[in-house]
Amino acid sequence: MQCPRCHSTQTFKNGRRQDRQCYKCKKCGRQFLEFYQPWCYSNDVKQICMKMHLNGMSLREIERVTDIHHTTILHWLRKAREGLDSISNK
Ligand SMILES: [Zn+2]
Known part of the structure; x- marks a missing residue:
């Protein structure tokens, strides 16, 4: 795990x-449950994180507020960018 x-x-x-x-x-002493995966946040949570980033917050600041690791947020941002690119290339 x-x-x-x-x-x-x-x-x-x-x-x-x-x-469970x-x-x-x-x-780091963090406790978590089985099946809990860092990339399995709801879309709402993703949207909020991306909004905060668009409003000028750094990934580390978002991490402090949401407790979501900054590399997880970076992964979402990359995915979102890939999605936009594939749409604009059509
Ligand atoms: Zn840990």
């Missing part, structure tokens, strides 16, 4: 919660 905060794979099982396996990161 990969830590959703620092993307470290040094995680260990930390009991169960609501019938709970994990804890050795590196």
Whole structure:
């Protein structure tokens, strides 16, 4: 399992919660549930992050506010840009 905060794979099982396996990161101490993937945020969350970025916030500032790792946000921005490019090339 990969830590959703620092993307470290040094995680260990930390009991169960609501019938799901709970994990804890050795590196940053973040607790998270099984199936929780850093790239599985809802579209609403993505839109808010991209809006903040368009309004001039840096990825690190967005990370502080939303607790979403800046590389995750960068990944969305790249994906969004690729999508726009493929539309404009048609
Ligand atoms: Zn971590």
